[in-house]
Amino acid sequence: MEELVARLKEKVGISEAAARHAVEIVIEFLSNEAPPGAMDEIAAAIPGLAELRARLPAQAAIPADTRHFGGMARLIQVADRMMAAGLTMPQVQDATREVVAFAREKAGAEAVDRIVAAIPGLRQVA
Numbered sequence: 001m002e003e004l005v006a007r008l009k010e011k012v013g014i015s016e017a018a019a020r021h022a023v024e025i026v027i028e029f030l031s032n033e034a035p036p037g038a039m040d041e042i043a044a045a046i047p048g049l050a051e052l053r054a055r056l057p058a059q060a061a062i063p064a065d066t067r068h069f070g071g072m073a074r075l076i077q078v079a080d081r082m083m084a085a086g087l088t089m090p091q092v093q094d095a096t097r098e099v100v101a102f103a104r105e106k107a108g109a110e111a112v113d114r115i116v117a118a119i120p121g122l123r124q125v126a
Contacts, residue, residue, distance in 0.1 A: 001048035045107035100126035
């Protein structure tokens with residue numbers, strides 16, 4: 001996780017505290033919204049991710065057929081939380097893209113793309 005935090009600090013231009021918070025928010029969202037077990041492969045490929053996920057609150061994913069606005073409402077909540085932590089909207093988008101790109105590099109595009117495809121609206125951000 002330290003490598004990802006450092007990457008966000010450098011590429012997004014945010015503080016270490018903001019980078020850590022952004023990672024937590026994105027990972028919490030992905031863990032709660034991804035199909036059951038889909039994040040396990042990614043957690044196995046990124047040191048510290050399993051421990052982070054264990055600390056984060058778990059919420060039941062909203063069934064796809066009952067999501068409003070094609071899932072965008074959940075993404076807006078993620079953006080709101082990140083902006084409350086001091087990120088601008090461009091930084092929110094960049095941080096989300098970097099977390100997803102980092103996961104692709106570590107776990108492979110196939111595993112990450114399955115998750116991105118399963119979460120409505122995420123393709124437009126990641």
